[in-house]
Amino acid sequence: MPGPVEDAGQPTAERIFCLLRRGELTIEDTWHVAGMRGTGTKDVRADELFVPAHRTVSFKAFNSTSPPGAALHRAPLYRFARGPASLGGNILWPMLGAAEGALADYVAATRVRVGALFGDKPAEQSPVQLRLSESAAEIKAARLLLEAENRIVAGRIRDGSAFTDDENVELPRDRAFAAKLCVQAVERLVLQMGATTIYDPSPVRRHFRDLNAMATQIGVNWDLTMPPYARRALGLPVAAALGGH
């Protein structure tokens, strides 16, 4: 669990992670949400626990190139220089997969769908075909953006070099844009599907709710990730962004 540290009841600037045994905590089932229900992302409550120092680590040490674990593990993954460019990418792959899954489910469903009232076939209507194409192209663009980003991140991790200032604004921009592409691509499909799909087992709609839930993550927040890129491009100082920079 991450959190700020108080000293004698006064807040300090220090933030730490604590490692706790599940038995020490109370699980509170607050996870009644619009999407990503299966993750079971419930609250945990700690009631005045004493945590020994060896089960804590400061954010500063954790994010450095020599966190405590680097003494035990040789892999570069445990010592690379973190930065805005490296944060938040992990949620994009489930988002992309959900979008690709939604697209496949949509195609399968729409291929055989017959209009409930008039017996028409939506697949034969050009506006429906155009929706599918636009969403498919957006999801592909998102994939190419994430693959390009992954190559950069993997390279930095491998050789231990720091992310450049350009990468620290461009990669977050691309992630937010990829998230936006995924969400709008699936939304375009869902809006075409009609009332018969509003019942719970509809996989496309479940994917859409999952995407909306994942897109609320701060790492893909559009309004926060666009200005740092633009400010740097326009020669303005980049305000302290995410990830302690």
Next chain:
Amino acid sequence: MVKKARPPGRRSPPTPEQLVGRARELAPVLRERAQATEALRRLPDETMRALYDAGFLRILQPKRYGGYGMGWGPNTRVARELAKVCPSTAWIIAVVGMHSTVVARLPKRCQDAVWGTSEDMLISTGSAQTTGTIRKTAEGYRVAGTWRFASGVDHAPWVMVAGRVETEDGSAHPNARVLFPKGEIEVVDTWYVEGMCGTGSKDINVPDVLVPEWRVENAMRNFGANPPGAAVNDDYLCQVPFQPYFSNALFSVIVGSAEGAYMDYLEITGVRKGAIFGNPIRELAHVQQRLAESSAEIKSAGLLYDWAVRLLHERGIARSGLSASDSVELARDRAFIAKLCVSAVTRLVRQMGAMGLGDDNPVQRHYRDQLVMASQIGANWDHHGTAFGRHAFGLAAVTPGGGVTAAAPAAKN
């Protein structure tokens, strides 16, 4: 063959990186010249000379005629680089320069005639048949009338026209490509347009010429697998079905132009102050949002384009041709690339206020160029989006005439 001055590197052809480097070296002067090029409505002679000297017209030219005989990719990379500063100049490389391959797929006699004239060669094509007719008669093919969109025709020693063929008994005949030395045709200056002005895409008028059979080629055979030219040129571009490559070329110019518009916008907006209050425009949050969104769109378009070029090159090397799924996906992506680029540049130019309207504003010129390029059938979203959708839903493809093909191929998605 007439020998002309050979560009440096004739003995050992340049690498793709060297060619791209030459395009970057030329960029400042082409950028300086872009507005004058637009006003001239064709490439200035000195630009044309520079393109020859840099070897850009030799990228697709067969080796046996002094060219580099490269596969797909170096040409689009050079064009994309040039398009950042002058889309019209880039068009002459990407689209007109590609007609080297069209000629390299013709019978050897045509190739000897064209490159025997000069190894510095530009072949212009009147692509749209307006009043033009091609009639098969007992003596040969009689060609007369007008063809539109002959980009670069002022600079081209040889031209082609393409179109339907009429026969005396009304029997069916495949569409033809007809090759002319420039002296047999007239250039009609109709090129008063809103964008891509520098391409000089004027009309070709043919004043009733009897063309010998060897200069007339079946258009389907010319673009199909193993055309006559494959017997003398072993580049894959002379052997595989050519249409997917042909359709891909102009998008290097669309992407490069969008990238150039973005750079020009950045340069102008970085120092621009509001006309009324003198406030720095770059400080405005909504300006920053526009900039970032457009840059992400342009990057996406570039990645999609790179993906397509890579696929075309791989399929070319393998001589495998493209599957139906490849074809509808490539076409969808092309139209989507155009959509992204137009959207990105439109967002930027609309932010520039009334000062963005000027002829001397490079973002405005790129914007008009984008709109003109995006009006190409190959960039038409409704057309290619529908085709992909039908394929994915397992429906039969609709042919250009409105008919439906018999079998629907299996969908990929």
